[in-house]
Amino acid sequence: MRRHLTVGTRARARSELVYALAILAAVALAPLAVANDYWLGVLIVSMYFALLAAAWNLLAGYTGQFSLAPAAFGMIGAYATGLLSYHYAVPPLLGIPAAVAIVGLIGLTLGRVVMRLRGPYLALTTLSFGEIMRLVVSNSINFTRGDLGLNVPGILESRVGYYYLMLAVLLAVELGLFLLLRSRAGLYLQAIRDDEVAAASRGVRIVLWKTLAFALSAAISGLAGALYAHFAQLVSPELGLLSQTGLIVSMVVIGGMGTLVGPIGGAFLVYVASEFLRNVGGYQLIVFALFVIIFARFFREGLWGLLRRAIA
């Protein structure tokens, strides 16, 4: 039984990786067609969201733990590297890894605490954690400049440079997730998602693995935030708004939860669509929220699940 499950999961993961790489290959060629700086920027921000969505999906889709703090972790990552360079003149090349480590550590600490909780309690605690962090950042005006926003130095000259930097990071994260999910640890996570009690009864240390997944997911979000900070060169507490978390959740739910392709495809689809909708009158969040409800209610497998069934 277990062997069968393992083989099936691995074969599926491999076929998903192929499609995910195909999407990224298409993205890699996009600058040839899109010369416009504005749309290049849109695609770069989409990749920031794709990283956040992939991180949230590791937790929600593969481990079954619903955190409502992904945007907050992104915000902390952005501020970590931003504050290091603003106050201590730390170069970005050191600031970005430092931000990943800081957010990972915060995730590990918070994870140790919240991973003993289940379902609604987990969502409540992470929601309040995220809101506390946002309020602290926006009220600590002397240290973070609050709602005015913090200026962050850039790292590259051209937009195309940032574009390929983000793409390379996204590719690395996606490959890393693929390797993780087909490993023993990945199977533990999915076993926890499918039945926590059964997994524990088979000797999986559920609190340990859930905590590690939470910390890893936080670290990836922190990396996304830190890269975004150096691209946008201005960070503000708005990065941690609940509506940002809403956007990330809708990318994963619409794209397809618990798949490698879904969150990435969802991130590009949702963010690019949101740029169009913004231009025709700012209906983006209404449309996505409606889609989230409809997908969660009727098409749980998301667009990718529907597509896969259409292909098969």
Next chain:
Amino acid sequence: MLSLSLSLDLLVNGLIIGLFYALMAIGLSLIFGILRIVNFAHGEFYMVGAYAYTLIALAFGLSPWLTLPLAFAAGAAVGFVVERLLMRPLYAGYTSWGLMKDEYAVIVTFGLSLLLINLVDKVVGPYGYRGPSLVQVSRIALGPIMISGHRLIAAAVALLVIVAVALFIRYSFWGRQIRAVAQNRLGASLAGIDTAKASAIVFALAGGLAALAGALLSPIFNPTPDVGVFPAIKSYVIVVLGGMGSIPGSILASLMLGVLESFGAVYISYDYRDTFGLAILILFLLFRPQGLFGEREREV
């Protein structure tokens, strides 16, 4: 230095705010009791009430006393529709879902919150309106302390409604049925109770109560599309503090949070007043997740 009249003033104002929190928290607690989910769109019920009260009064020039029940009705209608359209799958079939109950509820109510906030933002606009006061008396002296007339009357209304709801849940026919479903859904349905109807009543009641809180507070906190976010977070804190599903616990915890915030804003930090409750929430979840009055759940 704690001066007596200042502390008395802070205590009374804290208790008054606590009453409004209780209107929100009771509904949230009832929903948790009957469906074992947290409604992440609870703040938007509040927002619907605040807008219904303010806009109806402004558009038709009705007396605020007439629009108050209308706001309650608007919230109740939203709550009822939400239950019918989105909450049914939680208990009617769908057991083969891969997506577990908690996760479905979090996603759907979170999505609903996002939808309602942005819908109102588009339709009504992002700017706040000031809700009409219930009475035109600006200040009432209550012994050594002064309270705004609206605040005092609104608190009295809130208190009356809370007592009425507590009596309804405790003694009425439907109240008993709701409590039975909260204790054991299967057992209640075997005893002939219409559990779907009980859930619908709970959602309508919870929506109405949150909307009433929004309406009563609209002259103090002008309705904006995201006006419900903080009251909702406060009520999450309260239901954890008071024990999920416990109504006396929710009421007591609401009053405690109101008083704590009122003193904390003066003696600790005004800027961080909204973070006290959140910090308490995390502490409670860590050390006493069953709350003050809740029962520890065990899995068999």
